[in-house]
Amino acid sequence: MTPNQEPTATSPPPTAKNRDLLRFAALVGALLLLNFVAQRFFFRLDLTEEKRYTMSPATKKLLGQLKEPVSVTVYLTGDFPPAFRRLEQAVRENLTEMQIYGGANFSYVFLDPSAAGTEAGRNQFYQTLLKKGLRPTNLGSNENGKRVEKLVFPWAVVQGPGGQTRNVLLLRGNQAVSPEQRLNQSIEGLEYELVSAVRQVSPASGGRPRLGIIDGHGELPNIELADILTAWSQSYDVFRVDLSKVPDLRGNLSAVVIAKPTRPYSEEDKFKLDQFITHGGRALFFVDALRTDLDSVSRNGAALATPYNLNLDDLFFRYGVRLNPNLLLDLNSGQIPLVTGMEGNKPKIEPLPWQLYPLINRFNPTSPITRNLDAVIMRFVGNIDTVKALGVRKTSLLTTSRYTRVLPAPVPINFNDARLEPNPKNYQNPFQPVGYLLEGQFRSLFSNRARPGTTQYQPDQDPTAKPGKLLVISDGDFLRNDVDTRANPPRPLRLGYDRLASTEFANRELILNATDYLLDDTGLIAVRGKQITLRPLDKVQLAERRSFWQALNLGAPLALLALFGLGRAWWRKRRYARF
Template sequence: MNKNIKHIAFLIVGLIILNIANQSIYKRFDVTEDQRYTLSKTTKAIINNVNSNLFITVYLEGDFPSEFKRLQVEARQFIEELASENSLIKINFENPDDQREALIKRGMMPSQLTVEEDGKLSEAIIFPWAEISYGKKTTVVSLLPNAIMASQEAQLAKAIENLEYSFSNAINLVTQNKEKKIGIITGNGELEDIYQYSFLSEVAKKYRLAKFTLDSVATNPQQTLQDLSGLDLAIIAKPTEQFSENEKFVLDQFITNGGKTLWMIDNVQADQDSLFNGAKMLAYPRNLNLTDLFFSYGIRINTTLIKDLYAAKIPLATGESGNQTQFQNLDWYYHPLVGGNPNHPITKNISPVRLQFANQIDTLTNNIKKTPLLVSSVLTQKVGTPTFIELQSIADEVVENDYKSGNQLFALLLEGNFNSAYKNRIKPFETALYKENAIDNKMVVIADGDVGKNQILKGQPFDLARDKWTNEQFGNKDFLLNTVDYLLDDTGLMKLRNKSLTIKILDKQKAFKERTFWQFLNVILPLILLFGFGIVFNYLRKKKYSK
């Protein structure tokens, strides 16, 4: 009796100890093959900066397509992993059905999906968004990629791959105390504000923007350089006037002092609006006096135009019906539709980018690492300038043998130690900030000044991601936003965009065709086996006890 009491006492004490240990020790194990729930060092560093309550509200509750239940589960498991790393992260899943208007006003637009069930197609609307609040800051997170995918299943797979980057990027945004500063360079005929609004209004949500004119270089170049050096990134969008030696030296020294640069350069004077107005225009080289500057960085922007058979469309009047002019969208080979580098975080999973009268870039051998970002198809033709371009040429019959110039490079990432273009030259002016080279700097050069130019509709800027006439969707905005993020990324956050997972998706067509077999296997066969077992068991039992 005493022995039994001791055993019971030991059992009770053991259970109490296990319960205490369970409350104080918590450990999650990631047993997935691709370690999809294991947080990167970058993500851990970001969430460790959370020192007060951070609220994550996910609008993936309610009745929506079964395959998107997978996105709900994956999102829940991932943010639970965030919360397990930092207990100040609070999670809430909400049904958006009774607050749709409020969500749309906060920038969370619904997605319309095509759902296939029992071989029938139907439409469904979901809100694939999350909202993150930290103190007085709030931001939203899109849980579905904008890229054009081959199928809805592929879109879902990319959405799951992007979960860590999307949430880490948003948390980093709301927890940062110091915003990076970006200067929009003016003074050399760059794009007007209204034509950059679609792109820059998105940039302004994450960074501090300010216009910076180089006009003051003429009177006080030293002060201009000092002021410019206080910025983290300079954006030079489609300059049309020559840079003076003083202005070039200011930009050169901004770079050697660690400043990042995003160049959008047209080396040929050719504009779509001019062509529409006159049906014919002269395209000729534009001298920006930047050739030696780029040469020192190891690149050359040529003065040839590139025609590509894989191109965007433009609307042209093809006749009249009654009093109405009839328009048709036709391929315009001077507007290449180019793909992004699938292996770089700037361009991974973005839609094709539309360029307009673009030039191609040649690379030169030096110590700078050069990564192609935008490349044409192989079906290209080089057009030397000066040359006349006529709108009616769109009707010319295509001769494929004329389009065999191969892939052309349009955008390039340069990383490394940049030597000053004035290292062994007479300096235009003396400055205490002079440096011969930059250590571990970055820049992106795009050989098209219109890549970030949005259209105007009824006096208002139109979305850069779409064409107002054809309604085609492009990756221009995503490409430029990713470029800015990459150039200003000091934490390695952008590398999370290269995360790849193996997502196994159900083949719906095969499942529908074989549904009878699987229904039999899962429902009828177990009943038959159970019934057969009962008969055999009853027979053996009778046989045993009848003797």
């Protein structure tokens, strides 16, 4: 540079401090941009193997179409053991997901029934819940070495427009499995139970399905169907239909129910039923193969079960099943009350096992109709065989236990047999099917025949007919509720309620699941097939290495934090040493 030349100005090199400030500003800007994008583009990632936090498309669609507000009040909250806290957390997670898709029209709240400050206040709130039909569960736990009993209300109440409410039992599952497995089954069914109740309280678009209860053949009266009729009416329009008074079932009904007929079907009535089914109709058959007169048993001490003549055997055979004329005895059974002696001048009545009342606890584990279902009770049931039927898929839903006996008709029945100790060696016919689901294109029984009473020729098969669905259960009493005749007027009891055992079997739930499966075109019933794998810890290893894992959980975070601090101090010293 010459003496007369002016020095040129150069920008100083950026310092490390300036570089850190620029990086911090860029990070803040990126976070703001990401937050802006996230507010306008909604997405969620579920990295679990079973996609346990992912709502089904049917659930998302239903919640997205809510036109009026729906609220959920959950009473399952409070100071619980870890297992019940897991169920509570699962309920909260499901409702949070549902709120995302339901938007402003979906809300929920958790209330602790035991939160009242005084015992009188708690009891008053408990009575309010009991009046709503919310039955508590007695939960035992150990606190400070003492056994403590707590009342838990595992319920949610879904309220929709117009004050319509539906009670949702959150603790379900099969009572025959371990408590951990039952809780897991309850968690698997939460989405379906909640969204099903939301659907019931929401105004239906396009009208509700119409369910016809076939009449005119000695079917069960309304008082013995009262509980299931009430349950059906929450989701469907229910009618009694006399086949002799209607020209055709097609176009008027979505499904029909045949509830324990005792008189034969005429050919004309059978033709109407056949045409409904083969043109895409849905039907639920609860039919006995043998006639059992309990009144004659109670009067004379014995009776004879003989085959019915319902004129339906050829119809079932055409569709792919055969109801065999026999009765099943199962060592896994319900009870009947019998006089076993005298107490002073009064008879002594005790409940005794009655093998003709099988308790069914073996279900198809993959079908949404029976998945995670509790035991059901049956009365005087026979087994079902399948026969060849092209285009029809047959799914066995219910089977008896390993210790089953088959008695072909005629079968003598005597209540005094309950006093005898059964011999397990006689029960060598295990796993007898008593319920089937049939799906597919059913061929008409009247193909290439004239319609009964006319010369009108029926074609072989309608090419435009839709596939149909049938449920066939070989027990006409399966959907019959008991009636308290001592009440005035007589009062129907809940379906599946056993007064002797003071327990409620899952007959009602199975029928409702089956009806939903047959009539639900949205795919919502498939949510019941959701499966969450239970991954329990090894309790033996956990007990043996308890101290090691406690020390690891306590010391590992502190050690990692110390290593991070030392590493960061070394890095800063090396980086800024030259300054």
